[in-house]
Amino acid sequence: MHNKLEFIDPPELGKHPGYSNGIKTKSASLLFVAGQVAWDEANKIVSSEFVGQFDQALSNVLTVVQQAGGKPEDIVRLTIYVLACSHSTIQVPVWLSNG
Secondary structure, three states, X not given: OOOXXXXXXXXXXXXXXXXXXXXXXXXXXXXXXXXXOOEOOOOOEOOOOHHHHHHHHHHHHHHHHHHOOOOXXXXXXXXXXOOOOOHHHOOOOHHHHOO
């Protein structure tokens, strides 16, 4: 039995050599989303601020999920890595604190 794969690369995330933003299995309907960062379709980081970067990276994840035919509520697991962030300067958005 062949497990066919569909590569998910929404045009609004730009082209990135060497990897796909997502890979969806056709036989079991699973989607694996690559790590996303805060860049736009021109490969530019959208903000120097934590909240702006977080918002863009999360938006990129949701773009891949939607391109593959899914919805935000279909996400089973989301792992977030944060580098060099000062907690004293972050104002946590309401949508992040309601979870």
